[in-house]
Amino acid sequence: MAEEVILLDFWASMFGARVRIALAEKGIKYEHKEADLWNKSPLLLEMNPIHKKIPVLIHNGKPVCESSIIVQYIDEVWKDKTPLLPSDPFERAQSRFWVDFIDKKLYDPGRNTWAKTGEAQEEAKKEFIEVIKTLEGQLGDKPYFGGETFGFVDLSLISYYCWFHAHETYAKFSLAAECPKFTAWAKRCMERESVAKLLPDEKKILGFVVKLRKYFGYE
Numbered sequence: 001m002a003e004e005v006i007l008l009d010f011w012a013s014m015f016g017a018r019v020r021i022a023l024a025e026k027g028i029k030y031e032h033k034e035a036d037l038w039n040k041s042p043l044l045l046e047m048n049p050i051h052k053k054i055p056v057l058i059h060n061g062k063p064v065c066e067s068s069i070i071v072q073y074i075d076e077v078w079k080d081k082t083p084l085l086p087s088d089p090f091e092r093a094q095s096r097f098w099v100d101f102i103d104k105k106l107y108d109p110g111r112n113t114w115a116k117t118g119e120a121q122e123e124a125k126k127e128f129i130e131v132i133k134t135l136e137g138q139l140g141d142k143p144y145f146g147g148e149t150f151g152f153v154d155l156s157l158i159s160y161y162c163w164f165h166a167h168e169t170y171a172k173f174s175l176a177a178e179c180p181k182f183t184a185w186a187k188r189c190m191e192r193e194s195v196a197k198l199l200p201d202e203k204k205i206l207g208f209v210v211k212l213r214k215y216f217g218y219e
């Protein structure tokens, strides 16, 4: 039976980008459906009735929700090509720990430096840089979080990267100056075809952040 793979996505979403990159790394063909998050479709509400969020991967009619769960599902179903998680159980647990850390720390609205001003922004900036430095420490001198190969932690983190330009612009700092090893890792990831093609341009994200700031009344 031919596989039917549909991705409910939103162009600026770091969570959607993860799934896009994982599908590209595995060479899986799929139908991409762009969601309107301000006017959700009956399909999105039916496929993710609990959270009502993208991304949702619909595989042969069955929905899988939550980006890191989707990426692990993809890795298990299409296991013959380009493994994304390590095969060793301890290494797998470590990868899951770091993806959980990334989501807990980086998606925390408290660290959205572009949504703040004054002292609160300075505090958020300090915390944001600390998180990146912790990740940089975990990377060490390896080319990728997965060691020699690009994997689960790499794709989960690089999907946030196009939003970092907005942080740098509004909170006035240079990530390359603060975290050079992290920046070198990000550049390495950006050279991969799957990442370069599927991550939105950071300037387009900055334009979106300008609109979000107005929408949420941050200025």
Ligand code: GS8
Residues within 6 Å of the ligand: 010, 012, 013, 014, 015, 037, 052, 053, 054, 055, 065, 066, 067, 068
């Ligand atoms: C987060 C998905 C999410 O926040 C995951 O998939 O990893 N933990 C989930 N999706 C957002 C778009 S990206 O910011 C979304 O769908 N928001 C719609 C809403 O909140 O109504």
